[in-house]
Amino acid sequence: MENKMKASAFLLLLCVILGSFGICKAGGQIKEVVEKLCQNLGIVGKLGIGNEDHAKGLKMDYYEESCPQVEGIVRNITWSKVANNSTLAAKLLRIHYHDCFVRGCDASLLLDSTSNNTAEKEASPNRALTGYEVIDEIKSKLEKECPNTVSCADIVALVARDAVSYQFQRPIWKVPTGRKDGRVSLASEVLPSLPSPFADFPTLLQNFENHSLGINDLVTLSGAHTLGRTHCTLIAKRLYNFTGKGDTDPSLDSDYAETLKTICPVPINPATTLEMDPGSSLSFDSHYYMALNQNKTLFLSDSALLTNPQAAALAKDLQNFDDFLEHFKVSINKMGAIGVLTDGKGGEIRRTAELSILKSSWF
Numbered sequence: 001m002e003n004k005m006k007a008s009a010f011l012l013l014l015c016v017i018l019g020s021f022g023i024c025k026a027g028g029q030i031k032e033v034v035e036k037l038c039q040n041l042g043i044v045g046k047l048g049i050g051n052e053d054h055a056k057g058l059k060m061d062y063y064e065e066s067c068p069q070v071e072g073i074v075r076n077i078t079w080s081k082v083a084n085n086s087t088l089a090a091k092l093l094r095i096h097y098h099d100c101f102v103r104g105c106d107a108s109l110l111l112d113s114t115s116n117n118t119a120e121k122e123a124s125p126n127r128a129l130t131g132y133e134v135i136d137e138i139k140s141k142l143e144k145e146c147p148n149t150v151s152c153a154d155i156v157a158l159v160a161r162d163a164v165s166y167q168f169q170r171p172i173w174k175v176p177t178g179r180k181d182g183r184v185s186l187a188s189e190v191l192p193s194l195p196s197p198f199a200d201f202p203t204l205l206q207n208f209e210n211h212s213l214g215i216n217d218l219v220t221l222s223g224a225h226t227l228g229r230t231h232c233t234l235i236a237k238r239l240y241n242f243t244g245k246g247d248t249d250p251s252l253d254s255d256y257a258e259t260l261k262t263i264c265p266v267p268i269n270p271a272t273t274l275e276m277d278p279g280s281s282l283s284f285d286s287h288y289y290m291a292l293n294q295n296k297t298l299f300l301s302d303s304a305l306l307t308n309p310q311a312a313a314l315a316k317d318l319q320n321f322d323d324f325l326e327h328f329k330v331s332i333n334k335m336g337a338i339g340v341l342t343d344g345k346g347g348e349i350r351r352t353a354e355l356s357i358l359k360s361s362w363f
């Protein structure tokens, strides 16, 4: 018993020392062993060890010495673009998500296809993505100001934050940086990595868990659908042929279904789009959760959130904007850390957003 107490005291001391020197965040085997021990002692949160585990080597002000103007440049260009075209906020946020869920946040989404490789950009879920030109413009400016320093992956993460934040005229979440750019981009990896809008709850959760995200992140990040538009083609089945008998999905509010049918009449025009959060699709707010709780969201993957009690309870709470924002700050940072290539983990600083400097030797 006495020995056990001594061992615990030693471990506690070890955790405090390593924690205060930041060694627990340094990566590698020592970190893993110590974190496990610290977790066993139940002191993980108190020391801050593990709290930033999802940051996986990213840090605030990574470019403080090498390119202090990076955040200003990204914000100025992004804000001027969004000021001219408010639909860009949705597009740039979605680019960040589609980048991170496929091969991690490594800007692999931006790479162009080559004669013998079809890149992520060309996979069906990515074909409707636009807004890449904003990232290209920022990358060119940064290459002039701080050549070979700022990764495209960091630019994508910063741009998403700034595009959404324009509405508030202040950054609404923090973006730790230090990502490197990947060199591989495969269209074949996109569909298996991104959840389908027809997915049920267990499938969605499994997909998020595959990306080290949980129920809270699933519910919170789905709130990004407060911004933007979709196509009638993606909701036609719910409206006109839900079970193959010409019926409408009963989980969709029936009056709303009738409204949607007037926006998306048969024959479905593949070019017709509609707001995902009616009346406020240009505003980052918590209306998505209000619509969700009234059975007025467009995708099965949205309404599926109500089929799990824990997710449904959170979806109720997140109708409050302050609560949504607090959750979103955490979950978007976890998303922004998926599979990141940080110092010592490979990757490169790409010279232009679309081209890997090593591309010719890789494909």
Ligand code: HEM
Pocket: 089, 090, 091, 093, 094, 097, 128, 195, 196, 197, 198, 204, 221, 222, 224, 225, 227, 228, 229, 230, 231, 234, 299, 301
């Ligand atoms: C939970 C799983 C998700 C599914 C099944 C899903 C699916 C979709 C689909 C099908 C569209 C419409 C595409 C189109 O009509 O062209 C869409 C749009 C969008 N998604 Fe998601 N998404 C999910 C999660 C996310 C996440 C995590 C984010 C960001 C953090 C996000 C951000 C957006 C945005 C902003 C749009 C609107 C884009 C625009 O207006 O151009 N989505 N999503």
